[in-house]
Amino acid sequence: MMKSEQPKQTKPAQIFGQSFTPFTSKSAPTDRLLSATCVGRRARIPDRARQRRTGIEQLNASCGGRRTKTAKRNDESRERAAQRWSPRFRAGVERATRAESWLIDRPRVLKQSGGNAREISMSLLGKAAVAMWWSVRPEQRSEFGDWHSHEHFPERMGIPGFRRGSRWTSTTDAEGFFVLYELAEYEVLTSKGYLDRLNAPTPWSTKMMPHHLGMIRSQCRLIESFGGGVATSLATIRLSPQAGCEADLQAHLANTLGTLAQKPGLTGAHLLRTDTPRTSAPTTEQQIRGKDGAADWIVLLSGYDADVVEAAIASPLSPGSLGALGAQNNPTIGSYRLAFTMTPQDVAAG
Template identity: 35%
Template sequence: MALAGKGVLAIWNGIAAEAEADFVAWHIGEHIPERVAVPGFLRGRRYVAERGAPKYFNFYETETPEVLVSPDYLARLNAPSPWTQRVVRHFRETSRTICHVAQSRGLGDGASVATLRLAASGERAAFLARLGTMMDELQAAPSIVAVHLLEGQGGGGGATAEKALRGEPDQTADWILLIEAVEAAPLEAALAEHASAQALSSVASGYDPARDYGIYRLQYGLAKPQLA
């Protein structure tokens, strides 16, 4: 379905093998519920890779991008729980981008999502127009549930206690295209027909399928009303 708000925090991360079970339990048992409880957060989801890297993709929907630099959220980032401290030290290849929702269309949620990290090529309006045509084609393809375009606003800037635990600088994305589908096979077919590597390279700069493309399967989702 269309995203719930106008802000998104998009995160990709790997995890050291010895900490993976703890990471999965922490995400469900503490971290996602804690984040969704922050004022302005609306929903969180976690996905695992079927193709692409890093292994995990997570995103949080917020009322606005400003929620992601708000005092309430920064207070959480600067007071990580003991469990958070234990797990986050094992993150690898972390990409973390605060985003403005540029476009979002659809009805319902898909079990699989394609993530495409893009950089604008040329003039912004022309880039958006060409991406808009591609999104129209993707949305009309069989079994596609929703399509979203996110404009990166950077990583939020500033040092936090939680960022220091990761030990290496976070990557960020300029633009993120998300396509949700009922399962991976029709998603891959739609991408091959309407958003091939060649087609994406014609509208985005520096697109690298090995680095910027992934298909992920939903593992867990939590919305604000479910906390009660």
């Protein structure tokens, strides 16, 4: 009596660091495998087509090159569709691909947790930033907004390494502004592209620079970052550590900010530290404005609920609480709402 033939066992495949049994011709569609494997941050990237191609390539390699006829037909259909894309649609796909590369290549740092180093993603778009505070008189605000939105921001976003700019208006000072530029690397601060712009302001910039009153301009390294995105409300805290308390203060702030970023109403909490590059002379823009001040340490707390942001400033990040953590007792606190934001993709789309 002949024994019934047992189905052949398929060796599990390793895809994205996890084991999965490859599909046969009678299995579910390939997309289902990708849905199971494309987990975490990469699964949320808009360019699904790129994920699909990557997953198929890994699946094909794990199966020794064997593919189902259905999967091959799907590939051919996608290729034919891609050839029919209009130039405008192709341009949109290219912009989305650039956005994806920013998410994939976001800076990573080692954090200590329980004695073990773990790798996390920074939520701001880079490892450095320029944080600035200044005032503009009411009679200049209209032209300032026009210049800053339509000339100055696009100019800055055209500099290699500039990833996002945001402008915020004070909710407590009718003349106050806060501006944040997020940079890919600290070295962008001394790059030729940036210094060339600082030393060759446009005629409109030359006209507007003297109206930046009480300028505080800090060129910073990103120290701690939790959460992400751009929200509608923002609090800034300029502070300095007590002598000998730098390490303890940073550790306490990291713990506090990490907890706050997960609360309902809040979206992000970040710690920056000013590290002014050594340059040979003040730039032309600095000479026009006059001497700029600089902060020391900077805390940024953002959220979609202004009341929750204010509550955090009144309690866990109040001057008294910060003093108990090791900060000096004279922090400067500001509250802001979002006025405008721009990325290099916005410039390219225009």
